[in-house]
Amino acid sequence: MSRWPLPEPMQKALDEARLGESAGEVPIGAVVVRDGAVIAAAHNQPRSLADPTAHAEIQAIRAAAKLLGNERLDGCELWVTLEPCPMCAGAISHARIGKLYYAASDPKGGAVEHGARVFEQAQCLHRPEVYAGMGEAEAAELLRGFFKARR
Numbered sequence: 001m002s003r004w005p006l007p008e009p010m011q012k013a014l015d016e017a018r019l020g021e022s023a024g025e026v027p028i029g030a031v032v033v034r035d036g037a038v039i040a041a042a043h044n045q046p047r048s049l050a051d052p053t054a055h056a057e058i059q060a061i062r063a064a065a066k067l068l069g070n071e072r073l074d075g076c077e078l079w080v081t082l083e084p085c086p087m088c089a090g091a092i093s094h095a096r097i098g099k100l101y102y103a104a105s106d107p108k109g110g111a112v113e114h115g116a117r118v119f120e121q122a123q124c125l126h127r128p129e130v131y132a133g134m135g136e137a138e139a140a141e142l143l144r145g146f147f148k149a150r151r
Helices: 008-022 058-070 086-094 136-149
Strands: 029-034 037-043 076-082 100-103 131-134
Touching: 008 037, 008 058, 008 076, 008 100, 008 136, 029 058, 037 058, 037 136, 058 076, 058 086, 076 136, 100 136
Parallel strands: 076 100, 100 131
Antiparallel strands: 029 037, 029 076
C-alpha cells in the first residue's frame, strides 16, 4: 500500500475497480474530474453489458460528456487504475482530456508508455499531460488477486 494517502480521485477510481471486481469484471476503475470535483465515475463493464468497448475509461468519458452536454472534455482530468489500452487512449485524445493520471502500468495491453504509445504518434491530434504510478501498488494488487482467483 502507499506510504502516503492517495488523492481522492485515485481512491475513488480504486473504489470503482473494487465495485467492478464484485460484479465479476476485471477490476479497473476510472473517474473524470473537473474543477477539482469528480463528475463521473465508472468501472469495467464489458461482461455485464456484453459490450467490448465498455472499459472503465470509456464509461467515465461517456458519463462526463453526457453530464456536460459536450463531447469535448476540455479542462477535465481522467484518473484510472491501469494504463489505458489503445482504444481508451484514442478516446482520451478525442475527448480532449487535459490530464491523464494512471496507477499501474500495463506492459502487455497499455498504449501510453507501452505498445502503440498512442499519444506519441503523429496522427494523435491531442496529447494530455500524463502522470503514472500514483496508487500503483494498490491497483496492481487488485488485478493480481483477481486473476489469481481465476486460475
